[in-house]
Amino acid sequence: MSSLTRREAVERARLVAVRSYVIELDLTAADSFTSRTVVEFSCTEPGAESFAELKGAQTAHVTLNGAEVPIVDGRVKLAGLAAENRLEARFTARYSPSGEGILRFVDPEDGQTYLYGQAPLDDAQRMFVCFDQPDLKAPMTLTVHAPEEWTVRGNAAVARRDGGRWEFAQTPPLSTYLFSFIAGPWHRLEREHDGIALGLLCRRSLAAGLDADADALFAATAAAFDRYHELFGVRYPFGKYDQAFVPGFAGGAVENPALVNYREEFLFRAGATDSDRHRRFVVMAHEMAHMWFGNLVTLRWWDDVWLNEAFAELMGWRVAGETGRHPAAAADFAIWRERWGYLADERPSTHPVAPDGIADTAVAFQNFDGISYAKGAAALRQLAVHLGDEVFLSGLREYFRRYRFGNAALTDFLAVIGDAAGRDLTGWAELWLRSTGANTLRPLPARAAGGPAGLTVEQSGRPLRPHRLTVSAFASDGSVLRVPFTIDAAATTVPGIAAAPAGTVLLLNDGDDTYAKVRFDPFSRAALPAVLPDLEDPLARAVIWASVMDAVRDGGEIPPSEFLALLVAALPAERQEGIFEEVLTFARESLARRGLIPFGPLAEVCTAALAAAAPGSGRQLATARALAGVAGVPLLRSWLGDDAPEGLVIDADLRWSLLLRLAALGSADPDEIAAEERRDPSSTGAERAAACRAAFPSAEAKAAAWEALVHDSNPRLAIANAEAFWQAGQEALTDGYAERYFTDVPAMLEGRYLPAALKVVRFAFPVYSPRALASADALLRTDLDPLLRREIADGADELRRWT
Numbered sequence: 001m002s003s004l005t006r007r008e009a010v011e012r013a014r015l016v017a018v019r020s021y022v023i024e025l026d027l028t029a030a031d032s033f034t035s036r037t038v039v040e041f042s043c044t045e046p047g048a049e050s051f052a053e054l055k056g057a058q059t060a061h062v063t064l065n066g067a068e069v070p071i072v073d074g075r076v077k078l079a080g081l082a083a084e085n086r087l088e089a090r091f092t093a094r095y096s097p098s099g100e101g102i103l104r105f106v107d108p109e110d111g112q113t114y115l116y117g118q119a120p121l122d123d124a125q126r127m128f129v130c131f132d133q134p135d136l137k138a139p140m141t142l143t144v145h146a147p148e149e150w151t152v153r154g155n156a157a158v159a160r161r162d163g164g165r166w167e168f169a170q171t172p173p174l175s176t177y178l179f180s181f182i183a184g185p186w187h188r189l190e191r192e193h194d195g196i197a198l199g200l201l202c203r204r205s206l207a208a209g210l211d212a213d214a215d216a217l218f219a220a221t222a223a224a225f226d227r228y229h230e231l232f233g234v235r236y237p238f239g240k241y242d243q244a245f246v247p248g249f250a251g252g253a254v255e256n257p258a259l260v261n262y263r264e265e266f267l268f269r270a271g272a273t274d275s276d277r278h279r280r281f282v283v284m285a286h287e288m289a290h291m292w293f294g295n296l297v298t299l300r301w302w303d304d305v306w307l308n309e310a311f312a313e314l315m316g317w318r319v320a321g322e323t324g325r326h327p328a329a330a331a332d333f334a335i336w337r338e339r340w341g342y343l344a345d346e347r348p349s350t351h352p353v354a355p356d357g358i359a360d361t362a363v364a365f366q367n368f369d370g371i372s373y374a375k376g377a378a379a380l381r382q383l384a385v386h387l388g389d390e391v392f393l394s395g396l397r398e399y400f401r402r403y404r405f406g407n408a409a410l411t412d413f414l415a416v417i418g419d420a421a422g423r424d425l426t427g428w429a430e431l432w433l434r435s436t437g438a439n440t441l442r443p444l445p446a447r448a449a450g451g452p453a454g455l456t457v458e459q460s461g462r463p464l465r466p467h468r469l470t471v472s473a474f475a476s477d478g479s480v481l482r483v484p485f486t487i488d489a490a491a492t493t494v495p496g497i498a499a500a501p502a503g504t505v506l507l508l509n510d511g512d513d514t515y516a517k518v519r520f521d522p523f524s525r526a527a528l529p530a531v532l533p534d535l536e537d538p539l540a541r542a543v544i545w546a547s548v549m550d551a552v553r554d555g556g557e558i559p560p561s562e563f564l565a566l567l568v569a570a571l572p573a574e575r576q577e578g579i580f581e582e583v584l585t586f587a588r589e590s591l592a593r594r595g596l597i598p599f600g601p602l603a604e605v606c607t608a609a610l611a612a613a614a615p616g617s618g619r620q621l622a623t624a625r626a627l628a629g630v631a632g633v634p635l636l637r638s639w640l641g642d643d644a645p646e647g648l649v650i651d652a653d654l655r656w657s658l659l660l661r662l663a664a665l666g667s668a669d670p671d672e673i674a675a676e677e678r679r680d681p682s683s684t685g686a687e688r689a690a691a692c693r694a695a696f697p698s699a700e701a702k703a704a705a706w707e708a709l710v711h712d713s714n715p716r717l718a719i720a721n722a723e724a725f726w727q728a729g730q731e732a733l734t735d736g737y738a739e740r741y742f743t744d745v746p747a748m749l750e751g752r753y754l755p756a757a758l759k760v761v762r763f764a765f766p767v768y769s770p771r772a773l774a775s776a777d778a779l780l781r782t783d784l785d786p787l788l789r790r791e792i793a794d795g796a797d798e799l800r801r802w803t
């Protein structure tokens with residue numbers, strides 16, 4: 001199936017302007033749906049040829065201005081265009097089990113059927129005939145025929161008519177990739193805030209969870225709307241606002257105008273930690289920011305995915321902090337999301353934040369990554385620091401006014417922000433958005449020499465960039481000296497800070513204003529175990545931990561043993577859940593999993609933190625979850641046997657976590673896993689059970705898990721198997737699969753929804769098997785699909801880093 005190229009999109013946008021889509025979907029049949037569409041469009045060169053798209057139809061009938069036209073390889077051939085045209089299509093197509101076009105999900109708990117359709121990046125053409133590119137926006141009017149008792153929601157307000165007919169109002173101009181609807185016996189709650197009708201939806205079997213959380217979710221939504229209205233100066237432009245928790249979704253969330261879809265994990269079935277709630281709010285605020293960044297003003301072509309994602313990322317975290325919904329949002333961004341950006345920026349697959357040359361829509365999938373989201377957000381924050389926040393915001397407000405319901409590209413954005421700042425930002429963009437890689441900032445150990453007039457900071461990595469940042473000195477007595485400065489050369493002397501006494505930690509980029517890897521001088525490193533536990537500011541602690549982990553990754557610049565000593569000294573006192581989790585995950589997955597540090601001290605740190613947590617608190621649950629990932633059999637068994645610490649509820653999710661570790665250690669066998677699955681007959685239960693079976697150390701279990709991750713048609717089950725397959729201490733059983741991965745990897749992509757398939761490929765990569773390197777390199781020498789090549793090259797890169 002051909003993917004739309006950039007060249008084709010440019011040419012088509014020159015020829016065609018779409019006036020409207022009128023779409024009618026019949027969802028009353030069990031296995032397939034019928035779509036009827038009328039597209040009115042004009043053509044600037046009458047007589048010219050073009051094409052529309054229609055994918056996955058079983059039977060189709062398409063006419064242009066009344067005459068039948070052919071469909072070849074998903075493309076509707078449009079010849080002899082008039083100045084004004086009418087394209088009509090009627091087709092039937094099957095529902096998808098995996099998420100391409102319209103997904104159909106049958107709830108295993110009550111047998112109810114749920115449907116939802118979403119379009120990123122080019123799946124709108126699976127639901128209606130269209131010109132499927134982001135800069136051909138048009139108003140859409142949808143009608144849905146559904147079983148009588150269903151509820152239907154979409155991108156606009158809807159009126160329910162007799163006989164299961166749902167008539168939607170016309171939307172403002174939308175890009176095709178933003179079309180969406182949900183249909184089924186949904187449980188729906190509604191409120192109103194500031195003139196906006198708010199809705200929350202989930203399937204009926206999860207209703208209790210939604211009801212319990214509804215007040216918090218509505219209040220959070222309202223708070224974010226209020227803040228965005230203050231920041232952006234343009235009101236929310238899409239009328240009502242529904243948020244649906246949808247089943248079987250392989251992604252995180254999708255920002256469809258007026259109807260955001262979330263994966264169901266965001267609806268907590270059981271206990272939730274503060275971190276769970278904080279991070280969920282960040283996602284909610286991220287999707288809401290897209291109503292402006294992406295939905296109101298849309299990228300022109302996929303080069304500028306960052307124009308959607310970096311802004312939504314930046315604003316989601318910002319609003320989470322500013323509304324008090326995630327008090328340590330800045331720290332959590334630094335320790336979690338921003339590390340995703342640094343990691344992506346060191347991969348062979350790194351690319352500029354704003355690349356120039358995304359050849360087609362299929363390739364665009366690659367760039368929904370740590371660069372477009374996290375690095376992009378960090379670069380934009382540095383821009384705001386550089387220009388001043390008010391200047392940056394006034395530029396954004398003008399950007400929304402100027403490109404309202406239209407499209408924009410990097411140059412448009414730079415021109416508007418540059419006008420607001422009264423300066424040309426082309427040079428800034430070249431350094432920050434058009435180049436790759438992070439600079440490393442390193443203080444020279446001047447204290448040994450008695451201290452010159454200032455602290456000299458070395459900058460390495462090309463290109464050198466101007467970094468507006470704060471250098472801080474944290475003394476062991478709790479005093480802090482902060483010096484804002486711009487580091488812009490290979491060696492820059494920061495005045496007024498070199499005289500810090502021994503026992504002090506010098507931190508470059510305190511406040512996390514810039515995007516750069518930072519290092520410590522030897523004296524600061526020596527002082528870290530004493531200073532870090534008492535450091536008040538969570539953001540400073542996050543930047544320190546992120547830098548330490550990065551230095552461990554970089555060829556052991558800080559040796560794993562030194563990292564472990566710091567972890568033992570400082571982590572039990574860590575109060576910010578995000579920091580605790582990320583540091584421990586790194587210790588477990590990157591180091592203990594490779595035998596570079598033992599598991600024992602990790603369990604001891606978690607035990608100490610658990611003992612200090614208040615019974616029944618979110619913190620107690622967070623440390624219990626962490627401990628479940630590193631503990632030995634006796635503790636896991638005692639918790640499963642109802643001998644848990646006071647106040648800790650061993651709910652379904654925690655039971656599955658305990659069982660996963662027991663299975664990996666060979667203590668919970670398939671019979672016990674099956675018994676647990678009978679206790680939890682939900683779709684989540686099925687996924688958790690699949691992971692437990694995949695982790696169990698037997699030849700049969702590994703063979704079955706491998707078969708599932710390669711072939712299972714349910715993408716979420718395939719992902720669950722892939723995630724749990726490789727376990728510590730099972731090398732004798734799994735080593736053979738390291739070779740097999742490279743022959744089976746094309747089959748993992750076959751017939752699967754691409755984003756989900758790529759997750760399987762990533763999680764199943766034998767990243768703990770040094771023997772896989774030669775096979776990876778051999779495969780990379782062959783002719784590979786670019787998306788697959790990227791996964792293999794990145795996996796090999798991670799493997800090489802540790803071998």
Ligand SMILES: [Zn+2]
Pocket residue numbers: 255286287290308309312
């Ligand atoms: Zn997004």
